[in-house]
Amino acid sequence: MLDKRVVQQLQEVVGSQNVLTGKMDMLSYSYDATADMPRQLPDVVVLPTTGEMVQQVVAIARTNGLAIYPRGAGSNLSGGTIPLRKGIVLSFQRMNKILEIDPANLTATVQPGVVIGDLNAAIAPYGLIYPPDPGTVATATMGGSSAENSGGLRGLKYGVTKNYIMGMEIVLASGAKVRFGGKTVKNVTAYDFTTLFIGSEGTLGITTELTCKLIPAPKYRRAMMGVFKTLEDAGNAVAGIIAAQVIPATLEIMDNMTIRTVEAFANIGLPVEAKALLLCEVDGMSQELVNTEAEAVIAVLGRNNCATKAANNDAERDQLWAARRNALPALASLNNTCIVEDATVPRSRITEMLVACEAIAAKYGVTIGTFGHAGDGNLHPTILFDKYDEAMTAQVHLAVDEIFATALELGGTLSGEHGIGMAKMKYLSDELGQSGLDLMRTMKEALDPDYLLNPGKMVPLPAVLA
Amino acid sequence: MLDKRVVQQLQEVVGSQNVLTGKMDMLSYSYDATADMPRQLPDVVVLPTTGEMVQQVVAIARTNGLAIYPRGAGSNLSGGTIPLRKGIVLSFQRMNKILEIDPANLTATVQPGVVIGDLNAAIAPYGLIYPPDPGTVATATMGGSSAENSGGLRGLKYGVTKNYIMGMEIVLASGAKVRFGGKTVKNVTAYDFTTLFIGSEGTLGITTELTCKLIPAPKYRRAMMGVFKTLEDAGNAVAGIIAAQVIPATLEIMDNMTIRTVEAFANIGLPVEAKALLLCEVDGMSQELVNTEAEAVIAVLGRNNCATKAANNDAERDQLWAARRNALPALASLNNTCIVEDATVPRSRITEMLVACEAIAAKYGVTIGTFGHAGDGNLHPTILFDKYDEAMTAQVHLAVDEIFATALELGGTLSGEHGIGMAKMKYLSDELGQSGLDLMRTMKEALDPDYLLNPGKMVPLPAVLA
Numbered sequence: 001m002l003d004k005r006v007v008q009q010l011q012e013v014v015g016s017q018n019v020l021t022g023k024m025d026m027l028s029y030s031y032d033a034t035a036d037m038p039r040q041l042p043d044v045v046v047l048p049t050t051g052e053m054v055q056q057v058v059a060i061a062r063t064n065g066l067a068i069y070p071r072g073a074g075s076n077l078s079g080g081t082i083p084l085r086k087g088i089v090l091s092f093q094r095m096n097k098i099l100e101i102d103p104a105n106l107t108a109t110v111q112p113g114v115v116i117g118d119l120n121a122a123i124a125p126y127g128l129i130y131p132p133d134p135g136t137v138a139t140a141t142m143g144g145s146s147a148e149n150s151g152g153l154r155g156l157k158y159g160v161t162k163n164y165i166m167g168m169e170i171v172l173a174s175g176a177k178v179r180f181g182g183k184t185v186k187n188v189t190a191y192d193f194t195t196l197f198i199g200s201e202g203t204l205g206i207t208t209e210l211t212c213k214l215i216p217a218p219k220y221r222r223a224m225m226g227v228f229k230t231l232e233d234a235g236n237a238v239a240g241i242i243a244a245q246v247i248p249a250t251l252e253i254m255d256n257m258t259i260r261t262v263e264a265f266a267n268i269g270l271p272v273e274a275k276a277l278l279l280c281e282v283d284g285m286s287q288e289l290v291n292t293e294a295e296a297v298i299a300v301l302g303r304n305n306c307a308t309k310a311a312n313n314d315a316e317r318d319q320l321w322a323a324r325r326n327a328l329p330a331l332a333s334l335n336n337t338c339i340v341e342d343a344t345v346p347r348s349r350i351t352e353m354l355v356a357c358e359a360i361a362a363k364y365g366v367t368i369g370t371f372g373h374a375g376d377g378n379l380h381p382t383i384l385f386d387k388y389d390e391a392m393t394a395q396v397h398l399a400v401d402e403i404f405a406t407a408l409e410l411g412g413t414l415s416g417e418h419g420i421g422m423a424k425m426k427y428l429s430d431e432l433g434q435s436g437l438d439l440m441r442t443m444k445e446a447l448d449p450d451y452l453l454n455p456g457k458m459v460p461l462p463a464v465l466a
Numbered sequence: 467m468l469d470k471r472v473v474q475q476l477q478e479v480v481g482s483q484n485v486l487t488g489k490m491d492m493l494s495y496s497y498d499a500t501a502d503m504p505r506q507l508p509d510v511v512v513l514p515t516t517g518e519m520v521q522q523v524v525a526i527a528r529t530n531g532l533a534i535y536p537r538g539a540g541s542n543l544s545g546g547t548i549p550l551r552k553g554i555v556l557s558f559q560r561m562n563k564i565l566e567i568d569p570a571n572l573t574a575t576v577q578p579g580v581v582i583g584d585l586n587a588a589i590a591p592y593g594l595i596y597p598p599d600p601g602t603v604a605t606a607t608m609g610g611s612s613a614e615n616s617g618g619l620r621g622l623k624y625g626v627t628k629n630y631i632m633g634m635e636i637v638l639a640s641g642a643k644v645r646f647g648g649k650t651v652k653n654v655t656a657y658d659f660t661t662l663f664i665g666s667e668g669t670l671g672i673t674t675e676l677t678c679k680l681i682p683a684p685k686y687r688r689a690m691m692g693v694f695k696t697l698e699d700a701g702n703a704v705a706g707i708i709a710a711q712v713i714p715a716t717l718e719i720m721d722n723m724t725i726r727t728v729e730a731f732a733n734i735g736l737p738v739e740a741k742a743l744l745l746c747e748v749d750g751m752s753q754e755l756v757n758t759e760a761e762a763v764i765a766v767l768g769r770n771n772c773a774t775k776a777a778n779n780d781a782e783r784d785q786l787w788a789a790r791r792n793a794l795p796a797l798a799s800l801n802n803t804c805i806v807e808d809a810t811v812p813r814s815r816i817t818e819m820l821v822a823c824e825a826i827a828a829k830y831g832v833t834i835g836t837f838g839h840a841g842d843g844n845l846h847p848t849i850l851f852d853k854y855d856e857a858m859t860a861q862v863h864l865a866v867d868e869i870f871a872t873a874l875e876l877g878g879t880l881s882g883e884h885g886i887g888m889a890k891m892k893y894l895s896d897e898l899g900q901s902g903l904d905l906m907r908t909m910k911e912a913l914d915p916d917y918l919l920n921p922g923k924m925v926p927l928p929a930v931l932a
Contacts, residue, residue, distance in 0.1 A: 104705055104814040127711060151652045160652055163629065176901040183812040185842035186617045186626055186882035189890070189897055191670070191906055191924070192661040199654050216711035239570055245593060245682035245751070285711070285759075289752035346649040348570035376651035416652035424655070431655055435642040440657055446912030458657070 002043040002086075006064050010046050010088070013056040018094060020045035029089045032074040032081045033136075034423060035339050036387065040082055042069070042089040049095050051208035054171045058206070058452075061088055062175065067455050070202035072113065072144020075136040077340055078421030080148065080201045084456045090206065092143050098122050099209070105183045107166060109211045112143020119212075128214040131158035134417070135328070143207045149199030151417030153250045156375035157283075158215075160417065162198045167211035170197055173448035182211060196443070201419055202454040204447045221249065221283035222294040223317040226306040227274045231255070233304045234276035235351030238374045240300035241280070242347065246293045249283040251375030252324050255354055257361075258331060258369040258382075259323075265330035268322050271307075276354070278306075278374065279324050281317075324371070328382065331369045337387040341400065343407035344378045344416030356406045357381045364399040366392070378416035405430070420458045468509040468552075472530050476512050476554070479522040484560060486511035495555045498540040498547045499602075500889060501805050502853065506548055508535070508555040515561050517674035520637045524672070524918075527554055528641065533921050536668035538579065538610020541602040543806055544887030546614065546667045550922045556672065558609050564588055565675070571649045573632060575677045578609020585678075594680040597624035600883070601794070609673045615665030617883030619716045622841035623749075624681075626883065628664045633677035636663055639914035648677060662909070667885055668920040670913045687715065687749035688760040689783040692772040693740045697721070699770045700742035701817030704840045706766035707746070708813065712759045717841030718745040718790050721820055723827075724797060724835040724848075725789075731796035734788050737773075742820070744772075744840065745790050747783075790837070794848065797835045803853040806846050807866065809873035810882030813843045822872045823847045830865040832858070844882035871896070886924045 002021070011019045020026055021044055031039045043066075048054050061068050067087030074081050083089050096113030103126045110119060117138045119130050133152035134140055140150065146168075151160040167181030170193075180193050197205050228234040234253060241248065254262070254277045263270040270277070278301070282293040294310065301308045311317035332338040345353045354370055357379070361368035372379035381403050385396045404414055404427050414420070414427050429437055444451070444459045451465055460466075468487070477485045486492055487510050496505045509532070514520050527534050533553030540547050549555050562579030569592045576585060583604045585596050599618035600606055606616065612634075617626040633647030636659075646659050663671050694700040700719060707714065720728070720743045729736040736743070744767070748759040760776065767774045777783035798804040811819045820836055823845070827834035838845035847869050851862045870880055870893050880886070880893050895903055910917070910925045917931055926932075 102812075102814070104708065105812045106708065149654045149658065151654075155651050162658065172901075172905070176904065178898075178901045178905050180898070180902060182879065183877060184810045184844070184879055184882060185621050186810055186839075186844045187879045188615045188617075188665045188883055188885050189880040190886070190894065190902060191909055192615065192628065192665050193905070193909075195658040195661040199658050204657070216713070242570065242572065247682065284752075284755070286750075286752050286755035288754040289750070292752065344650045344652055346568075346571045348568070373652075378650070378652045411649060413648060413650055413653045414655040416650060417654055419654050420656070428656065432644075432646070435638075435644045436646065436656060438642065439638070439644050439659070442912050443657055443659075446908050 006060065007044060009060050010044065010057065013060070014046055014048050014053050018047040018049070029071065029083065029091065032076050032079065034077050034079045034421070035337050037079040037082060037422065040084055042083040043086055045089045045091055047091045047094040051169055051171060051177060054090065054206055054208050055175055055177055057088065057090060058171055058173065058175045061452055068452055069454055070147065070206045072141030073136070073139045075140045076144065076148050076421065077418040078415070078423040080419055080421035080457055082422065092141060101126065102183065103128065106214045107183050107211055108214055109209065110142050111209060112141060112207050114142045116140050116142060116145060123214055127217050129217045130164060130212055130214055132161045132164055142210050146198050146207055146210060147200065147202050148419045151378060153252065153373060155373060155378065156251060157247045157249045162195050164213045165194055165198055165210055166213050168194060168197060168207055169209035170205040171208050172205050173450065173452050199419070201421060201457050203444060203458050204453065206453065216285070218283040219285050220287045220290040221281055222290050222311065223279065223281040223320050224294060224298055224308060224310040225320050226278040226301040226308050227271050228276040228278070228306045230275050231351050231354045233306060234278055237278055237301055237304040237306065238350060239348060240304060241297055244296045244300055246282060246296050248280045248297065248375060250279070250281045251373070252279040252371065253277065253374035254323065254327055254371040255358065255369060258327050258371045261334065261369055262323055262326045262330040265333060266322065266326045270323055277323060279320060327371045331382045331384060334367060334384040335386050337385050339383045339396070339400065341381045341383070341403060342378060342416045342418040343381060343403050343412060343414065345407055345410040345412030347375065347377045349410040349412065350374055350377055352410055353379055353406065357403065360399050360402050364395040366396050366399045368399065377412065422457060425458065425460055469530070472526065473510060475526050476510065476523065479526070480512055480514050480519050484513040484515070495537065495549065495557065498542050498545065500543050500545045500887070501803050503545040503548060503888065506550055508549045509552055511555045511557055513557045513560040517635055517637065517643060520556065520672055520674050521641055521643055523554065523556060524637055524639065524641045527918055534918055535920055536613065536672045538607030539602070539605045541606045542610065542614050542887065543884040544881070544889040546885055546887035546923055548888065558607060567592065568649065569594065572680045573649050573677055574680055575675065576608050577675060578607060578673050580608045582606055582608060582611060589680055593683050595683045596630060596678055596680055598627045598630055608676050612664050612673055612676060613666065613668050614885045617844060619718065619839060621839060621844065622717060623713045623715045628661050630679045631660055631664055631676055632679050634660060634663060634673055635675035636671040637674055638671050639916065639918050665885070667887060667924050669910060669924050670919065672919065682751070684749035685751050686753045686756040687747055688756050688777065689745065689747040689786050690760060690764055690774060690776040691786050692744040692767040692774050693737050694742040694744065694772045696741050697817050697820045699772060700744055703744055703767055703770040703772065704816060705814060706770060707763055710762045710766055712748060712762050714746045714763065714841060715749040716745070716747045717839070718837065719743065719840035720789065720793060720837040721824065721835060724793050724837045727800065727835055728789055728792045728796040731799060732788065732792045736789055743789060745786060793837045797848045797850060800833060800850040801852050803851050805849045805862070805866065807849070807869060808844060808846055808882045808884040809869050809878060809880065810844045811873055811876040811878030813841065815876040815878065816840055816843055818876055819845055819873065823869065826865050826868050830861045832862050832865045834865065843878065888923060891924065891926055
């Protein structure tokens with residue numbers, strides 16, 4: 001329990017209605033969406049509504065040597081928001097105002113607690129979209145998805161969160177508030193701190209305001225599906241689409257395990273004997289261009305030994321997408337625990353990665369269904385297991401180790417969009433080497449020498465603090 | 467003159483043919499493309515060909531307390547490469563190999579000395595382009611333009627350098643070599659250092675390899691010009707084009723001073739009484755979409771009281787672009803010194819900025835022609851003067867001060883694409899405030915505590931070193 005005096009100070013800063021200390025109130029802040037992680041009840045949850053309040057909360061935390069755990073919706077998938085040590089969970093749920101929509105400059109300025117889907121709803125009347133679309137778009141916040149540099153289905157064509165954040169206000173561990181970037185597409189004044197803070201999982205600074213880039217909503221789209229007898233054909237089709245200079249809005253793949261599981265779960269008529277499905281959608285501002293691209297994709301599919309279905313209207317499109325929409329719910333229904341990994345490889349190595357995932361599942365006798373974003377090489381090997389079965393859990397951990405080793409061997413990366421958090425710290429040196437880890441620690445200690453901000457995530461705690 | 471022993475060590479590392487010590491050989495490394503800057507002859511110029519050599523040169527510099535000045539083509543416009551203090555100019559002119567073109571993953575991996583134009587020539591056979599296009603594309607290097615985060619004419623639609631660098635190898639001031647990012651569109655392993663090093667003007671680390679994103683080359687384009695009687699009409703047309711949800715590849719503006727000067731210089735039939743010209747080009751993968759967008763632009767121009775010319779073929783297009791191409795050469799011919807500024811404002815404030823530039827020219831009795839990238843609010847007020855006339859030069863400096871103050875008042879930034887270097891350090895606190903300056907110094911000292919890397923640029927030297 002926290003010192004009563006500290007709780008009082010926090011109440012004076014944010015108002016007593018914005019400080020939670022009851023166990024039941026704090027329960028949902030003790031975990032996030034990551035499976036297979038420890039839970040930890042916070043000492044206190046503080047819900048500020050302004051950047052100035054955040055500065056004052058940081059000052060109180062500093063004085064009292066308390067850790068701070070910034071938190072959006074807690075929908076992240078690498079244990080990034082769990083309050084491991086004594087300290088304050090800083091929830092942005094009530095700091096959720098859209099401060100400005102500026103259609104002339106194609107920007108929006110928001111507080112970090114704004115839900116991505118709410119921003120998109122607010123800008124829709126202007127014919128604009130904010131493209132990053134993690135699966136959790138209906139709950140995830142702008143601040144949280146910025147801290148995680150969230151990706152989603154449209155990464156290949158539209159990029160990820162970091163490609164859309166133009167300006168930020170950050171409260172540092174020192175309590176100082178800095179602003180950088182803004183509404184101009186071009187800005188080379190000062191060092192550009194955007195990508196340093198984006199994806200830093202709240203370990204380097206606390207985001208209190210974001211200015212993001214908007215784009216005109218694409219007006220037309222067409223979806224199609226290819227059903228493959230081999231993984232190689234599917235991989236060749238992905239390569240062929242890019243070689244045809246079509247950059248689809250989405251290009252998703254599902255392996256046989258996922259196809260069978262979805263079909264058993266949802267009965268939507270998927271071919272359970274298929275080795276892979278590709279789901280592709282092209283979009284744009286011109287019906288003619290969208291049609292041209294759709295035909296080019298269908299031609300590529302046709303050259304790669306697959307049965308093709310193309311949607312002719314929105315209802316048919318939704319039917320095709322039902323397969324992908326059901327992938328995670330279907331797989332997750334197979335057992336009590338579901339680890340969704342996001343090992344990522346260069347697009348050209350996607351077949352090898354899928355083949356490896358099947359081999360790893362067989363080798364360790366574990367259940368793995370793999371689906372994901374073929375266009376950007378970002379796969380989700382999804383491992384289903386019984387966490388109460390120790391032997392099975394041990395095999396799962398070996399399988400996960402080998403999945404990451406394989407991704408690195410293929411020139412890929414440990415995490416495409418889920419982040420490091422607590423879940424992947426142990427693999428970091430395999431990808432970054434000692435000099436990369438050292439650089440991370442240099443950054444951490446330059447900005448947060450006392451490890452107040454989300455300690456124990458991304459950068460291992462130094463022995464003296466651990 | 468440098469200690470002979472040090473020169474010998476450098477020769478052993480890079481080969482004696484790659485070490486320059488003669489005054490005539492080093493002369494062209496004593497300045498860059500920035501007007502109104504001091505010149506300083508280097509103590510030695512070293513031309514490495516590998517990242518390992520760079521590491522060893524850094525080690526020699528550290529041991530001997532010598533500064534290092536990384537340098538591409540020296541085409542930058544803010545004094546960023548001038549070797550102010552005793553030390554080594556590290557030129558990347560001979561470290562200029564294209565290491566890989568990977569059309570399947572839409573990437574290229576290059577050494578930093580590769581000229582941007584050479585990369586584009588090499589990838590053209592694949593139907594791909596590297597979009598960033600600073601005016602100096604024929605000479606500027608990938609490493610230099612990355613260090614400056616160069617922009618260019620296509621920023622609005624295609625973004626700037628930072629949007630195309632996916633992976634980097636960096637040699638730090640400590641001598642350590644780090645790699646981060648790579649060929650995957652998505653990568654959230656570790657902190658993302660890309661934008662921190664991009665645009666840091668060689669003050670935080672030395673880039674020794676770059677992996678960049680390529681895109682399919684647009685197949686069609688159409689250019690058109692609007693001739694306006696008022697700056698307000700031109701500004702409204704810019705706003706109208708964006709409101710019509712057309713994002714042109716280029717959207718350039720020229721003021722009356724520039725129009726008159728170009729016409730006197732090149733005799734291409736420009737209307738010298740016009741208050742502003744807008745030059746617009748739309749491009750894309752579909753003739754139909756390009757035509758639709760061109761017609762939308764022409765309709766917007768028509769609603770804003772201007773005479774419109776549209777190019778119907780490449781020859782007519784080149785004729786339209788001749789106006790813009792001649793802007794800087796024409797203005798530069800007016801006097802012996804030409805400062806090209808790059809004050810940048812949100813797109814919606816462009817008219818106010820142009821009006822202010824005219825007023826500032828009148829107030830201080832100096833010659834200013836303004837042109838630039840209206841689409842992204844990135845203007846080039848270009849000041850022509852006689853540097854041997856002290857009174858005039860003093861007035862010019864006052865005018866420049868006021869141009870930057872105005873850009874900041876309008877919600878803009880000191881530099882859109884030219885960088886800070888030595889030229890704009892004195893204005894930094896006006897934009898960043900003390901907390902922003904402190905954060906820059908924190909970064910500089912975390913990565914380069916001894917101020918070995920390009921000292922005296924971007925971050926003022928501390929008193930003890932100055």
